[in-house]
Amino acid sequence: METIISAGIDIGTSTTQIVFSNITLENIASDYTVPQINIIDKEIIYKSDIYITPLLSEDEIDSVGLRGIIEKEYSKADISKSEVSTGAVIITGETARKKNAELISKEMSDLAGDFVVASAGPDLEAIIAAKGAGVDQLSKKENALVINFDIGGGTTNIAVFDSGEIIDTACFDLGGRLIKIDDNKKIHHVSEKLKKLAESLNVELEQGREIAVHELEVLADKMADILTEILFAEVKSDDYIYLITNHDLKKKYNPDYISFSGGVADYIGNQSHQDNYDKYNDLGIILGEKITESPLYKENNIFNAEETIRATVVGAGSHTTNISGSTITYTSDILPLKNIPAVKIDENEINSEAEFKTAVKQKMNWYNLEDGHQAAALALKGKKNYSFAEITSLAEMIIEAEEEIVESDFPLIVILEHDAAKVLGQTLNRILDHKKSIVSLDGIKINDGDYIDIGKPLAGGKVLPVIIKTLIFDN
Amino acid sequence: MINEKDLTEIVERVIEELEKEESREAVDQAVKREAKSNNDEIVDITDVDLKKQFLVDNPENREAFLKLKESTSARLGVGRAGPRYKTETLLRFRADHAAAMDAVFTDVSDQLIDDMNLFKVKTLCRDKDEYLKRPDLGKKFSDETLAEISNKCEKNPQVQIYAADGLSSTAVEANLKDIFPAIKQGLEGYNIKIGTPFFVQYGRVASMEPIAKCLNAKVCCVLIGERPGLATAESLSCYMAYDAEIGMPESKRNVISNIHADGTPAVEAGAHIADVIKAMLEQKTSGLDLDI
Numbered sequence A: 001m002e003t004i005i006s007a008g009i010d011i012g013t014s015t016t017q018i019v020f021s022n023i024t025l026e027n028i029a030s031d032y033t034v035p036q037i038n039i040i041d042k043e044i045i046y047k048s049d050i051y052i053t054p055l056l057s058e059d060e061i062d063s064v065g066l067r068g069i070i071e072k073e074y075s076k077a078d079i080s081k082s083e084v085s086t087g088a089v090i091i092t093g094e095t096a097r098k099k100n101a102e103l104i105s106k107e108m109s110d111l112a113g114d115f116v117v118a119s120a121g122p123d124l125e126a127i128i129a130a131k132g133a134g135v136d137q138l139s140k141k142e143n144a145l146v147i148n149f150d151i152g153g154g155t156t157n158i159a160v161f162d163s164g165e166i167i168d169t170a171c172f173d174l175g176g177r178l179i180k181i182d183d184n185k186k187i188h189h190v191s192e193k194l195k196k197l198a199e200s201l202n203v204e205l206e207q208g209r210e211i212a213v214h215e216l217e218v219l220a221d222k223m224a225d226i227l228t229e230i231l232f233a234e235v236k237s238d239d240y241i242y243l244i245t246n247h248d249l250k251k252k253y254n255p256d257y258i259s260f261s262g263g264v265a266d267y268i269g270n271q272s273h274q275d276n277y278d279k280y281n282d283l284g285i286i287l288g289e290k291i292t293e294s295p296l297y298k299e300n301n302i303f304n305a306e307e308t309i310r311a312t313v314v315g316a317g318s319h320t321t322n323i324s325g326s327t328i329t330y331t332s333d334i335l336p337l338k339n340i341p342a343v344k345i346d347e348n349e350i351n352s353e354a355e356f357k358t359a360v361k362q363k364m365n366w367y368n369l370e371d372g373h374q375a376a377a378l379a380l381k382g383k384k385n386y387s388f389a390e391i392t393s394l395a396e397m398i399i400e401a402e403e404e405i406v407e408s409d410f411p412l413i414v415i416l417e418h419d420a421a422k423v424l425g426q427t428l429n430r431i432l433d434h435k436k437s438i439v440s441l442d443g444i445k446i447n448d449g450d451y452i453d454i455g456k457p458l459a460g461g462k463v464l465p466v467i468i469k470t471l472i473f474d475n
Numbered sequence B: 001m002i003n004e005k006d007l008t009e010i011v012e013r014v015i016e017e018l019e020k021e022e023s024r025e026a027v028d029q030a031v032k033r034e035a036k037s038n039n040d041e042i043v044d045i046t047d048v049d050l051k052k053q054f055l056v057d058n059p060e061n062r063e064a065f066l067k068l069k070e071s072t073s074a075r076l077g078v079g080r081a082g083p084r085y086k087t088e089t090l091l092r093f094r095a096d097h098a099a100a101m102d103a104v105f106t107d108v109s110d111q112l113i114d115d116m117n118l119f120k121v122k123t124l125c126r127d128k129d130e131y132l133k134r135p136d137l138g139k140k141f142s143d144e145t146l147a148e149i150s151n152k153c154e155k156n157p158q159v160q161i162y163a164a165d166g167l168s169s170t171a172v173e174a175n176l177k178d179i180f181p182a183i184k185q186g187l188e189g190y191n192i193k194i195g196t197p198f199f200v201q202y203g204r205v206a207s208m209e210p211i212a213k214c215l216n217a218k219v220c221c222v223l224i225g226e227r228p229g230l231a232t233a234e235s236l237s238c239y240m241a242y243d244a245e246i247g248m249p250e251s252k253r254n255v256i257s258n259i260h261a262d263g264t265p266a267v268e269a270g271a272h273i274a275d276v277i278k279a280m281l282e283q284k285t286s287g288l289d290l291d292i
Helices: A063-077 A093-097 A101-112 A122-132 A135-141 A192-199 A213-232 A238-242 A263-267 A284-293 A311-318 A353-365 A388-401 A403-407 A421-431 B004-039 B062-069 B087-105 B110-115 B128-133 B143-152 B169-189 B205-215 B266-283
Strands: A002-011 A015-027 A037-047 A055-057 A084-091 A116-120 A145-151 A156-162 A165-172 A179-181 A187-190 A257-261 A321-323 A337-345 A377-380 A412-416 A438-441 A451-454 A465-469 B120-122 B159-164 B199-201 B219-225 B236-242 B253-259
Touching (some): A002 A101, A002 A311, A015 A063, A037 A321, A063 A101, A084 A122, A084 A311, A093 A101, A093 A122, A101 A116, A116 A122, A116 A465, A122 A135, A122 A165, A122 A257, A135 A145, A135 A156, A135 A257, A145 A263, A145 A284, A165 A213, A192 A238, A213 A238, A257 A263, A263 A284, A337 A353, A388 A403, A388 A412, A388 A421, A388 B169, A388 B266, A412 A421, A421 A438, A421 B266, B110 B169, B120 B143, B143 B205, B159 B169, B159 B205, B169 B219, B169 B236, B169 B266, B205 B219, B219 B266, B236 B266
Parallel strands (some): A002 A084, A145 A257, A337 A377, A377 A412, A412 A438, B120 B199, B159 B199
Antiparallel strands (some): A015 A037, A145 A156, A156 A165, A179 A187, B219 B236, B236 B253
16 A cells, blocks of 8 residues: 655636645555556545635736745645655636746646646646546446536636546636626726627626626626526527637537536525625626526536535546556656657557558657657557457557657657556567667556656556646647 | 317327337347348357346346446346246356366367477376366376476576466466467566476466476466356466475465456466566565565
């Protein structure tokens, strides 16, 4: 048994938070079989205060302020950077669109620990928040279709899980902090998209104007309508389409449950709260109340999220790290590897060796930047029970298809779903005369275009921690 | 408004249609069945993947049950015919039992032994019946046999690997061709020298002891058929020991078991076994003392 510390840092539109978790690994196989290291427990050991995300201006994050928050919380938790084995810094919501977001997330990940990955992007945020809310587990346990709405300050991230598997995500520019007011109810800041939306509602959102409660209600009502459209509208309205951040859901779903996370979730279905609508000087509380009155809330089975405002940070801290299969092959001195794009080939759609090579080469070429190559990983489903002859020909095919990587200084990285990575790695090593750095992993499901980070070995070298990032900085 | 008479007529017509529909389906099925039995051999019921078979009538949630079945080879969700098994379940049970019996009582084919360039020796057992009744004889060889092994094999190997039928010849047939080259490749990758492989008929695990002594092998490794069960008759084990001695305690041996198509794949097990053997040579020990 081995326990590692994982850090999660969420830098969102409105709030910044940190959590630390203990992740416990154990060999669950008997002594009479090949090892099988699993994550057997995740426990949050520290939750930070909830900070307002420090900004220098409306489009720039205050890196000094952020650094101060992180250093202070690490010392309060009495955890040093070197003790943190894994984790994620995620810049979410509108903050991800600030001009220095990418730089900041890298800086913060260095500050947080050697293998704390930096990431952002609405798809990943949706998945992480849903996992933090416990939606993946519910979906798996009940074999159900569950949709999580993570409603934050700037965005609403939607993730659809079916039988425990993520099947769809979407993101909308809807949130509790698209409008900020000051203590005198005067408008302090309004997002561009909300301004446009307000035009058709006859609400004037000029800066400095005093705004009435009923006007905020009109805006919140409209937002709740648009969220309702996600599940109920046959034809989507123009406003709906206008508020899509990157893409809509692929289709209309009929969920067994829906759940809400994010800051606004604390005010959804919560009639007994005693807070004044202007407690946070924004739209959040009213938006929560309007969603409670909407068909989205009333006509669905509601699952009470395990975490609301902390869902994303808990997801980042506890649910981003995966563990590879326990029989694998790797060259250890090249780890960790960060930000490796994955090229996924579906062998079931490949009919010949030539076709396989063409498909791999073509996709690998997408990542050949002008200044040479970039290390891309080849992801295959693999099959359950290869013969030795099949493994040999698979290895030969991979080497031929990836000749450019083989000749470059980049490691040859192969990721399989089914258990065959150790023998495949040893076969690659034999054919390449043990002269090439390789990483051959299994037990990892990854999609075309995902990015992965592969950390330093755990559990006596049997497994590697892997973080799958669904998209980094969706420009 | 529809009056009662019209309504009755409509209902009657609908029922008539439904009945037609049903009988048409039944005819279709019968035709298909007939066509099948005319064209093909009788379907092999052991070809059905039990984890995907679900025989409960009118289940509340078929998908959820099938999901549970993915994690076990137990015969769940078989339904029932009154208080008994359905015919299909009973036949399958007996077919699997027969496969287990066959695995014990057949021999590993000469074809496989030839294909893999092995030579064949026997323990002191004269036949399978004696092998089953006299476990002590399954770990001993005659002096002539030991002399033959000594003559045909390289002496003092770092690792001696051989195969034995054990309680399932089927397991050896199913896995040896894949596991042996995987172990060999793994060991060669670590620059570890392997001795001359061969095959032992009527062999038990402890047959490794006289073999290790005879050849003076550092690590001795036997690939042996496991006692078959109803889930599979193809499961192979790999027993290994460092400096094996005659009468050594079981705690000095390591084993990787459950090597078959639905367990650990043979090629991947082979790759892992190479690591275990490497650890034995490095740590100069085996069994419970080995740190892996």
